[in-house]
Amino acid sequence: MFKKSTLILLLVLGVVKLNAQDKWFKQQIDEKVSVSFPKQPKKVNEISYGMRDSIGVIFTNSMVNLLKITQLDLETLNSEIEKQQFADDFVTGIGTSFPKYKFEKAKIITVKGQRAYGVVARDEESKRNLYMNVCFLDGVSYSLTCIVPDGISIKDKDLFLNAISFKK
Incomplete structure (x- = not known):
């Protein structure tokens, strides 16, 4: 009975999760990547999209051509992103764009x-948490960032951080 109840619960949660994302807006980022947002985002600049929901949660996506920035070839870059030291240095670089946030060690x-980094940071002054997944594909990083004020539901955070689709 317990196994059957657990299975039914997991199926219901899966259906709820899928239905929630079905209503999201799928934004094409480039020819290989799309990201689903809770509602249609605005183009912030040439490399970013973003939106704020009705309860104050911010959702953004940015892409960066790491081959140009690092001047590494693809094979070397793919090798480097597997190393914790590279991940730590990468997050240190991200931190310069968010000076009030204290970043945890990248996972x-x-x-x-796809290889990715899980990033978490806290801005104690403004009482906000930053959650980010940085995914790597063909020398480009695609960051999905969710900034959540204290006391606000984070139910869409995990959906968004995994709402990326890759075409190979």
Whole structure:
């Protein structure tokens, strides 16, 4: 009985999760990547899209051509992103764009079959948490960032941080 109840609960949660994302807006980032947002984002600049929901949660996506910035070839870059030291240096670089946030150590993870970094930071002054997945594909980093004020539901955070689709 317990196994059956657990299975039913997992199926219901999966259906709720899928239905929630079905209503999201799918934004094409480039020819290989799209990201789903809770509603249609605005183009912030040539490399970023973003939106704020009705309860104050900010969702953004940015892409950066790391081959141009690092001047590494693709094979070397792919090797480097597997190393914790590179991940730590990468997050230190991100931190310069968010000076009020204190960043935790990056976690090397996989998102949708691609190498990624899981990043968490806290701005104590403004009482906000930053959650970011930075995914790597063909020398480009694609960051999905969610900034959540204290006391606000983070139910869409995990959906958004994994709402990236890759075409190979």
